[in-house]
Amino acid sequence: MLRKLIDLMTSLKLTIVCLAAGMALIFAGTLAQVHLGIHEAQQRYFQSFFVWWPPEGRGLQIPIFPGGHLLGAVLLINLIAAHAKRFRWTWRKLGIHLTHAGLIIMLAGGLFTDLFAVESHMRLGRGDTKNYSEDMRGTELAVIDTSDNDLDQVTAIPDTVLRHNRLIDHSSLPFRIVVRNFYQNSRLKMLGQAGEGARPIANQGPGAMIAVEPAPRATGVDERDVPSAAVEILPKDGGSLGTWLVSDALGAPQTFSCGGRTWMITLRPARYYKPYSVTLQKFTHEKYAGTEIPKNFASKVTLIDPEKSVNRDVLIYMNHPLRYRGETFYQAGFQKDDSATILQVVHNPSFIAPYVACIIVAAGLLVQFGFHLVGFSRQRRSAIA
């Protein structure tokens, strides 16, 4: 039994089957992007163990095809196992060993990136300073204690918790939070415009005059869900302060008092705080003369890091990111009227893996096919002679 399993895991047939399944998966996943958008298709096809059918729905779901993670993992095991079993050092096999060692690094690096890389955005208007970047999809319910004049105490509750937990009880808060409704994507309308029968889901703050309609998930590359929720505040000493509507679509945080302190509450894109800050000095958007074709986007920022006593100006532009303290800032976009820049902030500890892997595999392929070519031309020469 074990022997059979080992034979299977080290077989070349398994490699070919996995590669072919990979092709089918990538083909299907690419076509699916037309309707699902890149992000959703990526989640379903590539960053999953199985592709499920039907894709959504409460009832029975059947795995109909292995997903990207499963195929990648099997290939990786197959690759390592086959080489462990058959490895014989000869110079003639140098090319093959190099190629496959490079591939192992690449696959492992890809897996590592999938698990540990964090991508976020930093949107900066001219003169704005920020010491945090914002998640592109995830949101958080931020509860802020503003009673200290110098320091705000922020308690952030991620949307994954809001979605599944009805009752949130945190030791730093003198109250409990009950999530009454949670909408992954929604549209807000004033009650007057919402039509007959529309009711507010909150009774405090502006939410008392707003109706919330659920909306389908956003699929476009640049679109974002607008999550909304109704939360009730229950002081730990009993009673209820009422229900607030919190939403990404509502601008300013809402204020209430509890336990003798003033609190602010808001639902906002999840934040990643950094030990340094970035200030936008200037954003430039050049076009080719006489056309609307963009020539260059550039953000001139000031980087301030008291810990490392860094205070310098940096120019971030196309194909020239800023790498600082394990994070990389890229010029990703801009607001339509050029009034703000959008930087993409990526933390990817394994970003070096593909660089190394590429060199090793390319060298391996060159050696391998070089051997073929030399052998082949020798054959030809002896055949002609």
Place this chain on the structure above:
Amino acid sequence: MKRFLPWIILVIAAGSIAANWLSPKTAKDEFDFAKFGRIPVLVGGRVKPLDTVGRNSLLIIHGKQELRLEGGGQLSAIQWLTDVLFNASVADQYPVFVVQNAEVLGLFGWEQSDRKYFSFAEFTPFLKQIDEQGAQSDKLEGVQRSAYQSAILNLRNGLALYQRLKNSIQPEGAENFAAELQSFESSVPGAAKAAREFEMGENFDKAKLNDVAQLVQRYERLSEMAYVLAVPPTNPPGSAIPATANSDWHSVGDSLLHSVGAGEIHPIVTEYAIISDAYRTNDRSLFNEHLNQMTNSFAEEQPNAAKRASFEFLFNFLQPFSQAMALYVLAFLLACASWLGWSQALRRSAFYLLLLALAIHTFGLVSRMYLQERPPVTNLYSSAIFIGWGAVIVALILERIFRDGIGAACAGAIGFVTLIIAHHLAGSGDTLEMLQAVLDTNIWLATHVVAITTGYSAMFLAGMLAIIYVVRGVFTRSLTKQTADSLARMTYGVVCFATLFSFVGTVLGGIWADQSWGRFWGWDPKENGAVLIVLWCAIILHARWGGFIRQRGLMIMALFGNVVTSFSWFGVNMLGVGLHSYGFMQKAFPWLVGFMVSQFALMCMAAMPLERWRSFRTASASARGVRPQISPAPSTG
């Protein structure tokens, strides 16, 4: 005879091309359009000769680079453009706009007939309607538009371009532009004085101010409409280095507005005005004289721009890719014929023709690189040119090694087909367009893009070898064991080559993406297309090393490689999603599907039992049921 045949064919081919290229000299008393076509202007962010502007505009509006008139006779692009720029009322009568959609014609109450070209004058009553209808379909994404909506939008864009062209050098309908400019120049100081007096609250000459104000309004309109930036930057006085920044070029209207402050009109504008008047009054010697002056002044003030524009004019005129295309077809036919008889002579003829074609192809490719100052591949058009070029070189190397006409046939076929594809991709206008910000990096264009397209070349070459294998094997008796074996070896070698380049290209693309978007891999359709090729190569190689496939299996897989590569090259662009999408190409879709279906058909044919192969039937009959020898897989080392 046989010995000299290749040389005779080569000389005839080269001679006929040279005869094409010998430009007929312009007679002294004719308008010198060849010189006019070399005048540099700035359009689309790039300095180019007026000839290119004419050709690209006519291509967008008319679908062709020359214009056939109804009463017989033909206009070259530059002749047409000269009429549009200087003599709009005549140009308005030319049947240039293509409309084939019956619904669009119905919009104007016209019935569909044999006629598909219409003049601007015919559309004049419907301009507002066309603009509204076009604006509606402009709001939709390309994929969502119906045939009618695409057609009306095309018409609207063509009309808009045409109207902008008409107002590029002078206000449409100006009768005596040079005189108008002279009076403008002379009245500007008086008007400026009047304006000062007006501001000081003194008595001022209202008539003087009004005259100039009217003209200023006229030139403001002109500057808004202009498509061509015709006025080069002025060199700062005393500076030895000519001003070269593209952003310093201006339209005639702009330059005239500037001259209100400067007090004098740019000399190029004056020259244009004189040339324009001379053209309308049919004064050929005056036209040519001032054209000479303008040419000289560009050569002195803007030597770089003038040189480039002149070279691009030559490039347009030589049409290297069309010439190479004809040679490729001829070479392909000769190579195929060599399998039927007279083999050595015909094969060598094909080989020499291919060398000539490759030289011309290379000249075209290098000229484009010089003009654009970029690596060879910057858009889909240039990728087609480059894929053909790369495949021809590899195929010619194969031919040099194997000397059996197969490499030559592949070179001819792929060279021809890729150049045809390029020809059809050129319809959208300037193929040397400026690059979007993220592509503005020569290092990555030179490495990633070149490696990827070389990979495409090799995949198509392997597929072409497989097509020859199947067609010759099934339909003819010419596929001997020896030929079959060498085809298999070639295919295998080319797949190895493709694997190397596709892999390196794909990973370099990832690294570029890591540099510019912050992620190595984003599952973008174009990235997926590239990795599909790499995976397929890996499958072919492993299947062969593992002994799962032999000769025919390799050929079937190479044929499927054609399908995968064409999906990656064109198919993913048609999805209309992702960062690499270059616009939806509805027209190419049926062709792509047709190509894929043909490859599947060939694969089925290749999978037929050997008894049905004409080449193998005889072999198996003679060997009494012994299957034709198929070479074993080579060892992996």
